Amino acid sequence: MLSFLKKAKKKGKDTAVSSAQLFGQEEATAHNKTIKPVLYFHPSWGEVGQEQKYIYQFLHKELPSLQENQISLAGIEIENQDDSYHVAAFIRSSVPKPIKFEATTLLLLNKDEQVCARKTFDLSGLGDIPAKVNMPWVFTFEKDTMTDAALSHTDWQLAFEIKGEHQLDLDPTWETRLPEEGKKQLRELVANLTPPTEGEINFLGLQARKQENGDLHATILMRNGCNRNIHLEQLPLHILDASGDIVAQGSFTLTNFEIKANSTKPWTFLFPSSLVTKEDIDLSAWKAVVPQ
Template identity: 25%
Template sequence: MSWLLENWFGSKESLEQVREDIHENLHREFYLGVSGIDNPQQSANRVDSKELFLVLNGPWDDQLDEAEHELLQYAHDEMPPVVRNEVGIIPFFTQVTNDGYLVLTYVRNATDRSILLQKLPLSLVTEDGEEVARKTFDLITSGPVMEMSSRPMEFMFRWDEFDRIPEKEVPLKLTYIKPKKNEVEENQNFNLGLSTDESKQYLQQAAEKAPIVEGEVDLQVLDIKPGEDNGLKVIVAFRNGLGKRLEFTEVPIIVHDKDGDTVARVHFTLENMKVEANSHRVWAFDIPFSSIKKEEVNLAELTAFIPKAQQRKKEKAQVTPEVEDNKGLLQ
């Protein structure tokens, strides 16, 4: 039996029926805001879906036959244009299963850099706007979505994760839970990569080792720790010595071993990373195992550094990479 019919399109009798019904199941695309545009969905600067190349590298890829590959390529090519310089997620099919509510999507990266989605908070809402389920998906093990590419990705909301299970006939819409600016500002010293105690510890360390200097903006690596799934976690202190709040949007990190060889080179893209005037902020950056270029690295022999930060127009600060082929990460 077709793997796609058995696992993704169980309500359809054939791949041809799936092909015919693609447009009926298509949902509205939502964007993650990496371009910095307030309302990217309103932008007219778009890229045709066929200009993106489709990447099939899920754990199910080697189980698909030629007809199934062709179906996913057809569905991808039928998607509407995506906003340029954005990362969009467009649901193209939903399925009620015994385990939960399955949403099939294409994650489309229309930027000129690869992007690694770390933690993606999503919710399911009814047509009336009622939220019935909310879940944060950990996508770091999926690896980066390459520049100008599209990847099929499934999101499963299990029934025990629902606040209220609606009737089977009630259509649900997948939405992105965008961080609230006031929440980010009020809790700017903490992030999902560190516990509260760790955040306090590193903030104290930053104050002692890298005191704020009036008029200077600086980023300093405080520590390198073991990360999830054999990756690395790099702790960085953001230091803002200016009399105004700054926003950092990009941070490239390079990790070397004792011989000076490059162990990892990763480009992180941030959203709502604000540092108040004359203050510190600490952040943990997860480097996935897939981005580590050397085998059997010794954590004690690693060093990490960040190219110099440059201030942006409109009171924003940007860390501009000095290296090529960096990878991106959304916190």
């Protein structure tokens, strides 16, 4: 029961995954069918007071419909007490049959999608959750599950941690201009590389060429091992050649640049000749590094 919920105002955002992603089971095709789940209180909550029931009913009515066979977490409110985050959210299901959770890892994200807390909850005690319901629940993240990221008061998210295979993330401009054979080669390359470790972000040089005018073009694989999307605005880069010398250095401003969770994104950086610091460059082996 959530005693600190005093107002019918929802402060968190919603996240949703397919039931197949979460439970690893194939589901019937939804055919774009939408579902409006009904409000349901878990039996362990006992008798819900009239005031609290009114608040939940109001919040429940404001929730959008779901696509069939989705599981969603709709953030309501957070209380920071006893060095813990107590997070109230609706567990939402549009699956046409009861669902049952087991050990489930949840991420608490701020408005910038930074991970503020991560914890694996044993939800087997919830038993079977009926089909097509919105069920309020409270998740507690203790201090040892928190990170250094600051939790925002609004627009935070509670999300399932879904670990899939490391994927290629192509920018729309690359998706449009790159021929199918090139896309296929990149997908195969990414699939054959050892993925970055959890939480790691690294840069792998793919192709570098010095142009006749002295400019250096460096295509780099930016590899995101985090379970969240990351956004880059400013990226300082050094290019080192086979001798280990810094041969080019610059800082790049990126607009609306996102690398999806658990994916690799290729991008080409142009270093004008004024930023190339060595005349005779050996690019038989090279690497890109972000200076500390």
